[in-house]
Amino acid sequence: MKLQIAIDRVLLDEAKVLMQKLAPEADILEAGTSLIKDYGVTVLDDLKEEAGGAQLLGDIKTIDEGAYEFKQGFRHGADILTVMGASSIETLQKCYDVSEGCGKDMMIDLLECTPEKTSEIVHFPHAIYCLHTSVDQGATANPSGDVLAFKKAFPGVRRVAIAGGINLQTVAGLSAAAPEIVIVGSGITKANNPIDAARKFRRVMAETCKSSM
Template sequence: MKLQVAIDRVSLDRAKEVAAQLDPVVDIIEMGTSLVKDYGCYALNKEELGIHHAELLLDTKTIDEGQYEFDKGFATGADILTVMGAASLGTLQTCYQVAEQAHRQMFIDLMEVDEDKTRQILGFDHAIYGIHHAKDSKTNFDAADSVDLFHATYPKVSRINVAGGIDIDQAAKLSQQGIADTVIVGGKIMKSDDPLQAAKEFMKVIK
């Protein structure tokens, strides 16, 4: 299992500082939607961020204009870009085509996507399907149970990522479960006194 650390709602300087610290340790560094909106994709250039080991994900949350947004995102050196599962099938197909041609990756954010829509968008063999519990949602979320249910319902999906308030106990449970490809952690690392040490602790339990 891989660890993806979501850096969000911080200054650009702080994002660069943490990214440089985490780069040798974690598998994927995510620049969250707030950073994309605050500073733009070009400010989050992989080289400028000093990321050399980890993959870089820009959480663009594309919902339309797939060709434009994915072309621009990949031009910054990003390895993975996100598109909302709620987007039109045409947008998803366009984003996937751009990702395939660029030899990069498309992450489909399944936040608030129902079963009917999910079944319509299962044909992207190389895409990452992200189970994502909304930050604003007040409902309870068990990451391992959600992954297990998704895998049982859509067994042909080979790349499943999961995010949503995941702590170290949930990360360990997901690792033992052995279904999810990547666990995405934000606050439990970024809000800790020492994000680097916190990331190392997560790495210990998932590897």
């Protein structure tokens, strides 16, 4: 499992400091939606340098103008960009084509997608499908169950991420589900010691992976 740390709802200077400190502990560092809305997609240029060896994800949540927004996001340094699963098939295809052409990754945010809609958009072989409980809804009640149910319903999907109020206890229960990416935001960035919190998540994830072997 990979650890993605989401940095959001902070000033740019604080985001830069957090990214620099957390880069050694993260596989993926996320420039969150609010951060990009506050400063624009060009903020990715500022954050790329701080990401170190971690991949940089821009959570731009594209829902239209797919080709343009993805070209801009990748041009400004993102390795992964997000598009809403609720988008039209045409938008998703354009985002995927740009991602493939740039050698980058597309993450499809399945927030509020019905099973029927999801079944229409699971044909992108390299895309990451993100099961996402919104901030307004609260924490994901059963992330392991959600991932297992998704994999059972859509066995052809190879890459799955889980997001939404993930904590150390729920991460420890993910051994059977084994998502590719676990996304954690305030559980790390709002901790008294974010670096220590990130290290705890990494330890639990490593132990979880061992127990699943």
